[in-house]
Amino acid sequence: MTQQQLADRIGVTRQTVNAIELGKYSPSLEVAFQIADVFGVPLDEVFQYGNSTRSRT
Numbered sequence: 001m002t003q004q005q006l007a008d009r010i011g012v013t014r015q016t017v018n019a020i021e022l023g024k025y026s027p028s029l030e031v032a033f034q035i036a037d038v039f040g041v042p043l044d045e046v047f048q049y050g051n052s053t054r055s056r057t
Contacts, residue, residue, distance in 0.1 A: 001038075010034040 003017040010017075010031060019025035020035075027035070027047075036043045 006035070006038060009038050 003021070004014045007014045007017045011034075012031060016025065016027075020027050020031075032043060032047050036046045039046065
């Protein structure tokens, strides 16, 4: 899937998708869920907050 195709499906610009991929822009929660839905994966497989290797207590 191209950046443009993803952008069209989630209602943002290709430049926004590019910025998200490069880590220059954090998407809204709504956009993050839409991206996860397009790829059929849970949100936490697409986006991670902070250090993903830290232990959770």
